[in-house]
Each structure stands twice: as structure tokens, then as C-alpha cells.
Amino acid sequence: MIRTARAILRKDLAIELRTKESVPAMTLFTVTVFVLFHFGLDRDSLDGELASGVLWVTLLLAAVIGVTRLFATEREQGGIDGLLLAPVDRTALWLAKATAMFVYLTALELVAVPTFGVLLLGPDLFAALPVLVPILLAANIGLSAIGALVSALAAETRARELIVPLLLLPLVVPLLIAAASATEPLLRGDQAAEDLGRWLGLLSLYDVVFVLIAVAVFDFLLDD
Amino acid sequence: MELDGLERRYGDRVALSGVVAQIEQGATLVVLGANGAGKTTLLRVLATLLRPHGGVARVLGGELPREAWKVRGRVGFLGHDPLLYRELTGRENLRYHAELHGVARERVDERLAAVGLERRADEPVRDLSKGMVQRLAVARATLHDPELLLLDEPRANLDPAAAEHLEPLIGRASGRTRVLVTHDVEGGLAEADLALGLRGGKQAFCRPARELTIAEARGLYS
Amino acid sequence: MYSKGLKPLSIATVVVVATWLALVFFYAPLDADQGFVQKIFYVHVPLAIVALCGFVAGGIFAIRHLRSGDRSYDVKSYVAIHMSIIFGTAVLITGAIWAKAAWGHWWVWDEPVLVSFLVVFLLYCVYYPLRFSIEDPDRQARYSSVFAIAAGAFVPINFAAVRMAESFTHPRVLSQTGGSMPGEMRLTFLVGILAMTLLFVTLWKFELSSKNASMQLKRLRRRLEATA
Numbered sequence: 169m170i171r172t173a174r175a176i177l178r179k180d181l182a183i184e185l186r187t188k189e190s191v192p193a194m195t196l197f198t199v200t201v202f203v204l205f206h207f208g209l210d211r212d213s214l215d216g217e218l219a220s221g222v223l224w225v226t227l228l229l230a231a232v233i234g235v236t237r238l239f240a241t242e243r244e245q246g247g248i249d250g251l252l253l254a255p256v257d258r259t260a261l262w263l264a265k266a267t268a269m270f271v272y273l274t275a276l277e278l279v280a281v282p283t284f285g286v287l288l289l290g291p292d293l294f295a296a297l298p299v300l301v302p303i304l305l306a307a308n309i310g311l312s313a314i315g316a317l318v319s320a321l322a323a324e325t326r327a328r329e330l331i332v333p334l335l336l337l338p339l340v341v342p343l344l345i346a347a348a349s350a351t352e353p354l355l356r357g358d359q360a361a362e363d364l365g366r367w368l369g370l371l372s373l374y375d376v377v378f379v380l381i382a383v384a385v386f387d388f389l390l391d392d
Numbered sequence: 393m394e395l396d397g398l399e400r401r402y403g404d405r406v407a408l409s410g411v412v413a414q415i416e417q418g419a420t421l422v423v424l425g426a427n428g429a430g431k432t433t434l435l436r437v438l439a440t441l442l443r444p445h446g447g448v449a450r451v452l453g454g455e456l457p458r459e460a461w462k463v464r465g466r467v468g469f470l471g472h473d474p475l476l477y478r479e480l481t482g483r484e485n486l487r488y489h490a491e492l493h494g495v496a497r498e499r500v501d502e503r504l505a506a507v508g509l510e511r512r513a514d515e516p517v518r519d520l521s522k523g524m525v526q527r528l529a530v531a532r533a534t535l536h537d538p539e540l541l542l543l544d545e546p547r548a549n550l551d552p553a554a555a556e557h558l559e560p561l562i563g564r565a566s567g568r569t570r571v572l573v574t575h576d577v578e579g580g581l582a583e584a585d586l587a588l589g590l591r592g593g594k595q596a597f598c599r600p601a602r603e604l605t606i607a608e609a610r611g612l613y614s
Numbered sequence: 615m616y617s618k619g620l621k622p623l624s625i626a627t628v629v630v631v632a633t634w635l636a637l638v639f640f641y642a643p644l645d646a647d648q649g650f651v652q653k654i655f656y657v658h659v660p661l662a663i664v665a666l667c668g669f670v671a672g673g674i675f676a677i678r679h680l681r682s683g684d685r686s687y688d689v690k691s692y693v694a695i696h697m698s699i700i701f702g703t704a705v706l707i708t709g710a711i712w713a714k715a716a717w718g719h720w721w722v723w724d725e726p727v728l729v730s731f732l733v734v735f736l737l738y739c740v741y742y743p744l745r746f747s748i749e750d751p752d753r754q755a756r757y758s759s760v761f762a763i764a765a766g767a768f769v770p771i772n773f774a775a776v777r778m779a780e781s782f783t784h785p786r787v788l789s790q791t792g793g794s795m796p797g798e799m800r801l802t803f804l805v806g807i808l809a810m811t812l813l814f815v816t817l818w819k820f821e822l823s824s825k826n827a828s829m830q831l832k833r834l835r836r837r838l839e840a841t842a
Contacts, residue, residue: 314764317760317764321744321757321760321761322744324748324750324753324757325743325744325747325748326747326748326749327743327747330743331740331743331744331747334740334743335737335740335744335761338733338734338736338737338740338768339737339764339765339768341733341772341775341776342768342771342772342774342775342776345775345776345778345779346775346778349778349779366778367778370774370775370778373771374771374775377767377771378764378767381763381764381767382764384763385680385760385763385764388680388756388759388760389756389757389760391756392752392753
């Protein structure tokens with residue numbers, strides 16, 4: 169199955185590199201929203217809870233864009249048929265898509281987080297990075313796992329672009345709570361909070377549960 | 393391959409019912425019928441892309457849907473959709489399918505040569521003409537040396553020379569068991585051993601091709 | 615098939631609900647600060663508990679549907695979720711009334727249970743557009759089940775997360791319903807849960823049997839048309 173997932177992932181990354189559809193759109197969207205927040209909140213710099221909230225909500229909304237497009241190539245061309253005809257484990261498709269999403273999110277954050285640090289963040293971003301990076305990565309895992317599942321669920325519906333945000337956003341509320349709470353003290357210029365362990369624990373629990381659920385349930389989405 | 397009372401529903405509507413047929417190894421079955429009669433559905437069921445809702449379907453020794461995994465990978469499917477990614481090159485597309493089916497990379501180059509596309513293999517599929525895309529799709533469908541070929545209008549978009557070029561791969565000359573869906577009644581009957589007619593999802597007849605007259609076959613379209 | 619036992623169940627429901635209402639109005643103590651409106655608590659909390667159980671039950675039926683391929687489980691799942699959303703609407707409305715009575719605002723973020731419930735409610739509301747935008751009935755049932763399972767797993771995690779978030783910023787306001795409840799309150803409360811559960815199950819069975827009847831009708835009609 170890993171071999172199959174790798175083949176699918178390579179194909180997807182090749183297409184993304186060539187068409188440049190998902191990652192640039194997500195990145196541009198994120199930076200634009202940061203600017204919107206500047207005007208909407210009428211603030212030059214944010215810190216603490218406000219900074220954490222703005223950063224995470226914006227990342228989640230950008231993730232919605234990525235998730236909506238995850239199965240786009242399968243739907244529009246190529247088709248999942250090619251995969252369904254092959255003697256392979258179909259969960260490899262979920263694994264490949266989730267990994268692709270993880271790559272897109274990480275690429276997005278490589279640009280978006282420093283941009284946030286420059287545009288909106290009051291305290292120094294650099295000091296917060298060592299703890300911020302694991303939080304981002306842990307959140308990316310959960311987002312990718314649930315995003316790939318939601319994308320597949322919505323792929324066959326008529327109103328895809330509407331269903332994806334409606335499905336994805338409530339489902340990631342626990343992830344948002346954990347990530348934002350964990351990030352908040354970092355963006356205030358404090359050291360990591362004592363209860364960082366708790367929030368990372370919640371993030372990990374979320375990741376584990378939804379990875380398991382996605383793996384258990386994904387096959388049924390493809391079985392006609 | 394053996395089908396008995398095969399049935400497939402789409403909600404309340406019946407897409408296929410009462411399909412009974414027996415095809416020997418190496419033989420060719422032609423499936424005839426008007427648009428919407430269920431030909432594509434039948435092909436997709438045989439390809440294990442759809443589950444049968446009733447009846448018995450035994451393909452290559454595997455009973456569908458329970459033993460679909462036995463069948464997958466031994467069937468070559470050529471439907472309306474070429475199943476190729478437009479942004480990737482022909483070679484990349486075939487390499488992807490080769491990996492999915494566990495086929496060696498060299499086979500890709502072989503196939504590209506067999507369909508006459510070696511020179512255009514490194515251009516994105518969206519730059520190829522329809523005929524070339526069809527040839528590439530044939531390469532994809534036969535890449536893993538399937539025992540059973542399921543072909544839906546395989547000669548669409550192909551000029552006669554190209555079609556003849558592909559005979560050894562997907563024609564009678566290939567020696568493989570084939571199920572052929574086509575609107576070309578005379579041509580289809582000429583190259584088939586058995587003919588199955590569908591009308592409105594229900595099987596109208598299944599007889600040796602030479603016993604069937606063109607008029608009877610045309611009757612399906614009225 | 616489902617109407618068996620429906621009549622005694624309905625009677626039991628009516629009896630328990632009547633008893634419960636009597637308890638709420640006459641037996642339970644009157645709250646010193648909030649007065650009579652506090653009694654809506656006896657409606658709100660049992661409704662919430664039953665609605666949440668309904669969502670989880672929907673997930674369990676969905677699991678059985680996917681494992682067995684038996685469509686009747688999907689219908690049970692759908693109706694359970696459907697009823698829970700209706701009960702859920704009532705939860706949010708009674709919650710708002712209670713919030714107004716207790717704290718003067720129609721909505722409070724301090725109350726982790728209420729907030730979690732809102733998120734869960736919003737999520738399950740998407741069940742309808744998801745379900746009805748898939749045309750193939752087979753796929754519709756399967757995808758709905760997948761959603762019901764993911765959402766069912768989501769409910770406990772969400773409650774844990776919101777509770778964690780709130781407990782660090784606000785003191786738990788619901789402590790009055792903690793372990794130490796005077797006897798009269800506890801009895802009324804427990805009867806309330808029983809009443810709501812019975813109500814849910816009865817309505818669920820009603821809807822199931824009506825759906826079953828209409829499906830059988832459709833099947834007969836199809837058979838007639840086929841032979842015609």
C-alpha cells in the first residue's frame with residue numbers, strides 16, 4: 169500500500185508543480201486575509217490571543233481552499249477509475265491525498281507564518297518558532313487527515329465548494345481550540361505555557377482519532 | 393466468463409436485468425443496444441467498477457462482487473474516458489499506471505512503440521490529438537497484459553490505418569477474451585463470436601453472432 | 615415491522631412525560647435567584663443528553679450499515695440524526711431562554727456544554743445538504759454513513775476540547791448541576807431524562823414505520839410496473 173500511495177503522491181505533486189493551482193492560491197488568500205484583518209480590526213500589530221486567533225482562523229480558511237481542490241484532478245480528468253481498476257489497496261488514495269495536503273499546508277506555512285510575523289505580529293516571531301513549529305506540524309496532520317476524508321465525501325456532491333467548508337470547519341473546531349490556545353502565550357512574547365502539554369495532547373488525540381477513522385471508513389467511499 | 397441473471401439498479405430504476413451469457417476464453421462478445429440501454433453499465437460491472445445487485449457474475453474465475461480482488465489487474469478497460477491526466481505526459485501517465493499494476497518500466501516504452509507514440513510520448517496529453525489520446529488509452533489498457541479486454545468503442549477517433557495498427561493489441565488477433573461495445577453493427581458482428589443485445593436494461597438476446605441478422609440487431613435501435 | 619410495540623411504547627411515553635411535567639411544576643424546588651424560569655433547566659439538559667445520544671446512535675447505526683450493507687440501518691441512522699437535530703434545535707432555544715433568565719444574555723460563551731452543542735449542531739446540519747446532493751441512492755446511503763461515523767466520533771472530542779478551553783478562562787458555571795443536587799432536583803432530573811428518551815425513541819419508531827410503509831409501497835408499485 170505504501171508503494172501505491174507513493175505513486176499516487178508523486179503523480180499529484182507532479183501535477184501540482186505543473187499547474188500550480190493549490191498552493192499559490194492558498195498562499196495568496198492567506199496574505200490577503202492578513203491585510204483584511206489589518207483594515208478590519210484597525211490594528212497595526214497584534215499579540216497574544218488576538219494574534220493567535222487571526223493566524224489560525226486564516227490558516228483554516230486557506231486549508232478549505234486546498235481541501236476543495238484535493239480531488240479535483242480525479243474528478244475532472246484521469247478519474248479514480250484508473251486506481252479502482254488496479255489491484256491495490258484503496259486506502260492508499262487517502263494516504264496519498266492526506267500527505268499531499270500536508271505538503272501543501274507546510275509549504276503554505278513556510279510563507280504565511282513569516283509574512284504574519286512581518287505584517288501583523290507585535291512580538292518577535294523568531295523566539296516563538298521552536299515551539300510554534302511542532303504545533304503547526306501537529307495541526308497539519310489532523311487537518312490533512314480530516315481534509316482528505318471530507319474532500320472525498322464532498323467530491324461526488326453537486327455543491328462541492330459549499331459542502332467542503334460547511335463540513336470541514338466544524339470538524340476542526342477542537343483542533344483550532346488546541347492550536348490557538350497553545351500558540352497564544354508564544355505570541356505574547358512569553359515562554360511556552362505550562363499547559364502546552366495538555367494542548368499538544370489534545371492535538372495528538374485529535375490526530376490519532378481522525379486518522380484511524382479515515383483509514384477505517386475511506387474504502388466505503390470508493391466502493392460502488 | 394459466466395453471467396446469469398445479472399442485475400444492477402440505480403435507486404428505483406433498473407439499469408441491467410436478466411443478463412445471461414457464457415463466454416469462453418479467447419472468444420469475443422459484442423454488446424449491442426441503443427444509448428442508455430445499459431451497455432456501459434454492463435462493461436463497468438465486468439470491470440469490477442460497479443457491484444452487481446443481483447444474479448451471478450463469474451469473471452476469470454472470480455465471483456463478483458465477493459472476489460473482485462481476484463479479477464482486478466487481469467482486466468483491461470477502455471471506456472469513454474481515456475483515464476489519462478492531461479497535465480502529465482504520455483510516458484508519465486503510463487508510468488503511473490505501470491506502478492499501480494506492478495508492471496516493469498520497460499513495458500511502458502514497449503507499449504509506446506507498439507501504439508506508435510514514441511516520438512510524442514514526452515508531451516503533455518492535452519497537446520495530443522484525439523486519435524493519439526485514444527492510442528495512448530489503448531496502451532494504458534493493455535499495459536499489464538490483461539486476460540480480458542473490455543472495450544467501449546475502441547476505434548473512436550481513429551483513422552482506419554491507426555485502427556489496423558492496433559489490431560494485434562486489442563483486436564481478434566490479440567487472442568484475448570474480449571467484450572466489445574459498439575454502434576457499428578456490421579463491424580461488430582463480423583468480429584464477434586457471440587452477440588448480446590440490450591434494450592432498456594433488459595437482455596433482448598444472446599446468440600452466436602453468425603446466427604444473427606443485421607436486421608434483428610438493428611431492431612434494438614427502434 | 616416497526617409498529618409492533620408502538621402502542622404500549624406510546625402509552626408509556628405519555629405517562630412518563632405527564633409525570634415528569636407534574637414533577638417539574640409542582641415537586642422540584644423553586645430557585646431562589648432565577649425563579650420559575652430556572653425550571654427550563656429540567657427540559658434543556660435532558661433534551662441535550664438525549665440529542666447527543668441520538669447523534670452517537672446515528673453513528674453506531676451507520677457503522678452497522680457499512681459493515682452489513684443492509685440499507686435499513688442507514689434509514690435508522692438517518693432518522694436518529696434527524697430527530698436529534700430537531701431535539702437539538704429545542705436544546706438551543708431552551709438554552710437561550712435559560713441563559714437569559716440566569717445571566718441576562720440570550721447567549722453565553724461561558725457555558726461549555728452549550729457551546730459544544732452549538733458546534734455539534736452546526737456540523738450535523740450539514741448532514742442534509744450532503745445527503746441530498748448525492749443522487750445515486752446507494753452512494754447517498756454510504757456517504758451519509760461515513761459522515762455519521764466521523765461526526766459521531768467528533769462529538770466527545772469536541773466536548774472535551776471546549777471544556778478544556780473554557781475551564782482555563784472561565785470558572786465552570788454549571789457546577790450547580792454537579793454531584794451535589796438536592797433529592798427533589800435529582801429525581802425530577804432523572805425522570806426528565808427518562809421522559810425525553812422515551813419521547814425520542816417513540817418518535818423515532820413512528821418515523822421509521824412510516825418510512826418503511828412508504829418504501830414498501832414504492833416497491834409494490836415498481837413490481838406492478840415491471841409486470842405491466
